[in-house]
Amino acid sequence: MADTVVTECVSEQAEKNVNVDLGSRSYDIRIGRGLLETAGSEIATLLPGARLAVVTDETVAGIHLKPFSASLTAAGLDHTVITVPAGESTKCFREFEHLCDEILAARLERGDAVVALGGGVVGDLTGFAAAAVRRGMAFVQVPTTLLAQVDSSVGGKTGINSRHGKNLIGAFHQPAVVLADTAILDTLPTRDFRSGYAEVAKYGLLGDADFFAWLEDNWKAVFAGGVERDEAVARSCQAKADVVAADELESGGRALLNLGHTFGHALESAVSYETERLVHGEGVSIGMMLAHEFSERLGLIGQDTVERVHKHLSDVGLPVHVQDIPGQLPPAQTFMDIIAQDKKVSRGALTFILTRGIGEAFVEKDVDPALVSDFLREKLEL
């Protein structure tokens, strides 16, 4: 019996907490298995008496809405459910208008809250609507994908896509709390989990060599679930929280988080965001490889470092070469045009995240476009 009690205590303590330190906008990210079932009491404690609009998509609703809703009801939280279509195309002006209207139709007042139950698409769209309705409603994130748990739900970036590019319209709007139930990830298709894992590996590569080494040893356990998964999510959230706390509105250091993303976004754009060919984390994986190879080209790192990154990303099953993307790719000049219109461009100079070693990424604001162009041409012709 004593053993059982101890196990339960360990299990209780296994819930992890990461604080995002942003002064009056500070909040906690809670990480652990089964948080969906205790979400109601967590939210009721934080926002007593609040009425909620729960926004989710059709896919997530089918799997997770019932237990989540039951948890809210058990905690006495009156709530309306708003379902949006699944998929990236939901991050558009039309759905934004629709969602704002639905939140207002639910007659939420100041002091009430909007909850995003879903992946990055639901979180980004819902967060922007929460920021805009009445110029700012309280917002709760319940991310249901690994990508959302370690990336999009941390840091307050919300937004929709425009015909000029992804995430070009939005707001910085911090949540009141993030509840990351890692048991939910058991239901994710492997490809989706792997895509999120690219961002986990990114945190090691950009600033924490120990974490990257830990991932090399423990990635199988992270994929399988259990304490290693919680540890990986918590360390990722902590890494992002540290960067965000130092640069909430992305005026400087936050750009580090874009390691692999300039190339990655260009690849996603080049395949017109066709997820059959490439999902975000796959683009990031190839993008991180390109960032390391480009750093090697510039003499910043050795071939051994490139090979180590290559091995780990390949081991987990992520694509590492542009040739891993099925189908035809456009020529290098198209990529250069996409990169030039990328929102991380500043006054015409190309900004890239380069690296001096595992865990030693840095922001280089003055990269010669000709060097990038030559490098890409070569990679595309391999």
Next chain:
Amino acid sequence: MADTVVTECVSEQAEKNVNVDLGSRSYDIRIGRGLLETAGSEIATLLPGARLAVVTDETVAGIHLKPFSASLTAAGLDHTVITVPAGESTKCFREFEHLCDEILAARLERGDAVVALGGGVVGDLTGFAAAAVRRGMAFVQVPTTLLAQVDSSVGGKTGINSRHGKNLIGAFHQPAVVLADTAILDTLPTRDFRSGYAEVAKYGLLGDADFFAWLEDNWKAVFAGGVERDEAVARSCQAKADVVAADELESGGRALLNLGHTFGHALESAVSYETERLVHGEGVSIGMMLAHEFSERLGLIGQDTVERVHKHLSDVGLPVHVQDIPGQLPPAQTFMDIIAQDKKVSRGALTFILTRGIGEAFVEKDVDPALVSDFLREKLEL
């Protein structure tokens, strides 16, 4: 000759400056005749090298765009002009999307700026687009109506209307500078100037008895233009800036600025925002009268105070009774429904701005709806 030089110096010094103190988001409101002609150099000093998207409406463009654009060109500022339709219906999702797209199509980057040249509609829509594009572009306000100069361009509230009500979708987004050219107001129709004046009088009524007394003595000169007008605009901006600095995100004291606005908005809504029947300032004028009469009903002020407010608002030609609105009005219950859906409602309790005398308004968060309903019924049946 000496006299002439002195006069010129006085004229130079007549430009007034109000600082809105919001920490890292602080900015200046410059007030004076002829600022449109010097706007280019002001902006170039503040945002060196910035490219601009100038947003204006068809009416304003016809009168003020040419000198403004010439001033920008003279200062070496590269700029694109985006024209939106004039009128309140422009504050909608469709125009918001269109404007965001146009700003992106102009290929503005971080560090560039969006400029609103127009009245409240242009300022509110443009400010929200500036807040949302790339999650926040620098923003400059060049308000061309008295209402915009003393109210909507101060304080960072931006937004559009939803089918559920006015200004229900938006952002707090502070400008980098506000340039209020008081000579522009010479071109305003009297009714528009008068409507803006209701907000000027409001600042006296809510917190500055001396200013209200000064207005009673000087309102004709304010209408005629000249130094009194600049003084009235500057004192109004200062009054709003003080309230905003103490409560940027409207969690408390900023509600004082709503003196006359709960009733006023209900009246505007009741006439379906038909500006032939009622414009915003006229609603505010009647609303301020109602707020004073309701305060008298509650025993907070005497009849003499009500009469003094009545006299001044009537003197300047503003409507003071609901009966001054042409056409039929709905019954009291309709007004109560509108007030209940007003965004200033908190958890079902009615919040009103009441007063204990000229310059002594206060926020009362717990007004009995039955008292309001009885009061309105009586006023509507007069």
